[in-house]
Amino acid sequence: GKTYSPESGELVTKDNVSDVVNYIQSFPEGTRVMILAPLVLKDNRTALDELKLLMQQGFARIVIDGEVFLIEDLLEENHKFKKKDKIKILVDRNVVKYNDEDNLFRMADSVQTSFFEGHGECNIEIIPKAGEKTEKKFSDKFERDGITFEEPSVNFFTFNNPYGACKTCEGFGKILGIDEDLVIPDKNLSVYEGAIAPWRSETMSKWLKPLISNGIRFDFPIHRSYYELDQEQKDLLWTGNEYFEGIDAFFKYLESKSHKIQYRVMLSRYRGRTVCPDCKGTRLRKDTSFVKIANKSIIDLVLLPINEISLFFKDLKLDKNDQEVANRILTEIKNRLEYLEKVGLGYLTLNRLTSTLSGGEYQRIKLATSLGSALVGSMYILDEPSIGLHPRDTKNLVSVLLELKKLGNTVIVVEHEEEVMRAADQIIDIGPDAGNFGGNLIFQGDIFKLENKDVSHTARYLNGIEEITIPTKRRNWKKFIELVGCRQNNLKNINVKFPLGVLSVITGVSGSGKSTLVRQILFPVLSKHLGGYHDSVSKVDRIDGDLKQITHMEFVDQNPIGKSSRSNPVTYVKAYDAIRQLFSDQVLSKQRGYKPAFFSFNVDGGRCEECMGEGTTKIEMQFMADIFLTCESCKGKRFKSEILEIKYKEKDISQILEMSIDEALEFFKGNKKISDKLKPLQDVGLGYVKLGQSSNTLSGGEAQRVKLASFLVKGNLKLDDKVLFVFDEPTTGLHFHDINKLLIALNALVEKGHTVIIIEHNMEIIKSADWVIDLGPDGGDKGGTICFEGTPEEMVKLEGNHTAGFLKEKVK
CATH class of the missing domain: 1.20.1580.10 (ABC transporter ATPase  like domain)
Structure with missing residues (x-):
């Protein structure tokens, strides 16, 4: 990358000896040259003291304001220097000579000496045979506009190294500070309506009054909701100006009074883990943003989804020299990004924390890493790599697995996904059932032989003898709850109705916003409404509808059922x-x-x-x-x-x-x-x-089903309870046979008057739903809108919809 000054936008460069020599040699042969270095006074020494030292080092002349003097003469006459005198050491006088290697060596040596004596600065005075003399300054310091910049290196761009990590947050991306979501909890309110929570009280309203009365002077829209303000207006609220003191100043005031308990309590109310103000969550030091490739810094790139970064590198145009240097690196980058896209992760950003990834996403990143390393003669064992993948992305996954095989590797996959099974060269079917009734090798061979046998549940589901039947009729609904103005992460200010008393499924390709809608908005907002506590602040206008029809909410996730080995x-x-x-x-x-x-x-x-x-x-x-x-x-x-x-x-x-x-x-x-x-x-x-059996030994899918079973037990729920159950991909780790059992259990909950909402990619679950909400059309920034709401029968009539295309095969 190339470093650009934030002041002027000019390219930052440093000169080396060869740059100076090449400059000198660019003039006609016979041109006279003076190689100079500015005189730097050190350790409180006078100019005469420095001259004595220079003489001892072998220098004979200096230049004062363009005129050459012998150092010996100046010392003899005890020359009085003026403050404005520009003194330079005359390191060497030379003549431009072509094809003279000795002269080139002498010139390079003199330039090196000049850089050393001038503390990184070298002046070249050219005296042509005709015309005026010219002078050019060279510097071996990496600086521009009076700013010294760090020279880019590998460690400069990694937050895992103290050298490259942001100094404020130490490479964590977050700091303990004032949380914007706590200060402005309801983004739909305007400043006038009391959007700034700490300024609502009578005592603290004095901070708000100057803004309200003076807002017209600097054209601030006090009646516009906070989320509609542009970034400049939001920043102004925090920093303030000459007419009012901002939110930052308010909290500094509270900190200055923190010796009083009431101010400490107030401060603690608005403190949280906030995005670092210096690195904006990228975790890199601020000056990494000065280094750019095609006008993009590393900070710009890590905030983009992988598919956009991939496009950036494919379209990148470099000059011939840079292309030669970067060719191998660019090939590696393009390959690795391509594999991440192939395994269905194109919607992720590069600065996404590993702790926020699902198990399936993490496993597919590891798979892409293996592909990127291009190992051969290895054995890969993958446990359900299709977890969390939409059928559209499963196709890409299969092509990646086949590519691993083509490289000369052995690939063993534990999988329930039909498309992955059909792509396999060999099927090994264990059974016939689970637990003590399993453990036998039922079949080994290719998929075509398995389909023609009635040997196991797998065979019977693949050849259609056993199947998950489509409900004869869909449940009707009138009552619902509605989320209005969902705009968290990639959601595009959508309004979503969730029917009550039915089985609803949220569908969409990976990264379309399903988990954001349900886990980050519906669950915390409804939990708070029902009197529970949730520490996350959701970006949504309001929740409406028949809220009295729900007594409580249960999020049935895949976390272990207990924290110790004693739970079972x-x-x-x-x-x-x-x-x-x-x-x-x-x-x-x-x-x-x-x-x-x-x-x-x-x-x-x-x-x-x-x-x-x-x-x-x-x-x-x-x-x-x-x-x-x-x-x-x-x-x-x-x-x-x-x-x-x-x-x-x-x-x-x-x-x-x-x-x-x-x-x-x-x-x-x-x-x-x-x-x-x-x-x-x-x-x-x-x-x-x-x-x-200890809960520690249960898989995520098993733990989820134990939780589901506990709700089906008579007496565990009161008769008048109306519970909204949320499941996130409950088919993870399930065979077709088990999915059938799961559906019976889920429908049993609905028959008891409860509501079930499922995030799911599995077509067997989707075809069995009473209501489908499809998000998309794609992942990341290209997702976050509602593509469809209705029954599976209505959905299959859609053209160009990713989910509908695969559902057509199941709903006939």
């Missing part, structure tokens, strides 16, 4: 209470006085005291991962031996916890209290999971 499915659905009661009611238990708590591994009493009911003991390794060994006392059974003497139908409590849900339902067939609580786990396709 049986305790989550509250079935373990009845099991413990059952064991405490046994004759031997009553004789020994064992209460239900004795059959819990979470409290003292019946649990093994050696491992505290964990079944394993932890050995802490100082520099490695901790080791977990089976407890020697209880042999992994978690309870004391005397507790294990209590049996029900010849089974102790430890054996019960080792049962799968399916086995437990058969075992507790006559006990309605227990079976009613366990049955929903089987209904959502978790019959293979053990009752006491």
Whole structure:
């Protein structure tokens, strides 16, 4: 890149010895040259002191205001120098000679000396045979307009290095400061209507009055809503001018009074993790923006989506010399950006934090990295790379996987997506069912042979013997809630109606704004309305509609069901209470006085005291991962031996916890209290999971279905509860057979009068919805608008819609 001065916009350069020599040699042969260096006074020395030192170094002459003097003469006469005298050391006098290598070496040596003596400055005086003499100044300092710039290097452009990181936020992109969203919580209000929250009180309104009364003088629209103000007007509110003191000045005033408790409390109310004011969240030092390629700095580029950056580099035109230097680097950049686009991540910006990526996005970035490194003879094992991908993007993913194969690699994919299966050379089908009923190799061969066999659920779904049926009729709705003016991230000020009492699906290609709409707007806004707390501030005008029809809201995500290894499915659905009661009611238990708590591994009493009911003991390794060994006392059974003497139908409590849900339902067939609580786990396709299986070992999809099952358990929700359930891609990790079970469970919630909203790419879920809301048309800046609202039957009539094109194959 090239550095440009922020003052004049001029290119910043530094001169080297060859630049100066080339300049001299550009004149006709025989031209006389004087190589000069400005005299720099050091260590409070006088000019005469410097001259003495110069003589000792071998210099004989200096130039004062264009006239040459012998240093010896000046010292003898004790010359009196004036302040305005421009003194230069005459380093060398020479003549331009062509094809004289010795002369060139002498000239280069003199120029080098000039740079050293002149502290980076060298003056060349050209004395032609005819005409006036000319003088040119050269500098080996990287400076322009009186500003010294840092020379670009690799570390200069990385926030992981202290040299390149923003000095204010230390490369984190955020600082603890005044949060704009807390100061101006409602962006729909104008300044006059009280948009600035801390200035609403009677005491602090004195800060607002000068702005209201003087706004007309500098043409400030006090009646325009905050979000309609342009950036210059918003900045003015914070910085202020001669007519009023801005919000920044107000908070500085509060800080100056922070010795008083009321001011400290007020300050804390508006503090939060805010975008760094210096680097604007890019995490790089400010002066990196002075280095540009084709008028774009690295800061400009990292804020663009990948597909736009890719276009920028494809269209980049460099001069011949720069092209030769950058050719290899540009090829690498273009390849890596192309792979990121191919795996469906073109909507992401380069400065996106890894912590904000979904599991599928993170996995696809790693896949693109592998492709970029062009490894051969490697084995790639991918676990559901299609997670979070729209069918349109799955096609690109398949082409990427085939490209990996073409390079000479082996690719093994764990996958449920039909399109990925159909692209495979070999299908390995494990089953026939899950848990204890699985683990067998059912089939190995190509997809065509599998389709012609009736060997497994996979085969039967692929050849159409088994299928997820389309609902015979869609549920009608009249009541709804509506979000008005959604403009978070890439949403384009849209209004969205969510029907109540039905199953709705939010669709759209990756990056179209689905998660933004549901996770960042609907969930926090509705939670606050229902009296809950949510710390995020959503960019939306208001929420309207039949809000009284919802008693509370549940976001059923894929986070673990518990924070410790002690939590498990049986305790989550509250079935373990009845099991413990059952064991405490046994004759031997009553004789020994064992209460239900004795059959819990979470409290003292019946649990093994050696491992505290964990079944394993932890050995802490100082520099490695901790080791977990089976407890020697209880042999992994978690309870004391005397507790294990209590049996029900010849089974102790430890054996019960080792049962799968399916086995437990058969075992507790006559006990309605227990079976009613366990049955929903089987209904959502978790019959293979053990009752006491640690939540740490459950996948995201399994954890989500355990949560769903807990809501289906009788008594866990009150009869008059009307809950709005939100699911984010619940089909993650699910086979067709399990998706069918999931749909039955979701519809069971709707039949109970609840509302279900799902973010989903899976066509089986979309075709089963009562209502579809499609966002798009593409990802990133090209998304964020409503492309369609209606039933699946209406959607398939759309032309040119990405989702509708794939849905046509399912809805006939």
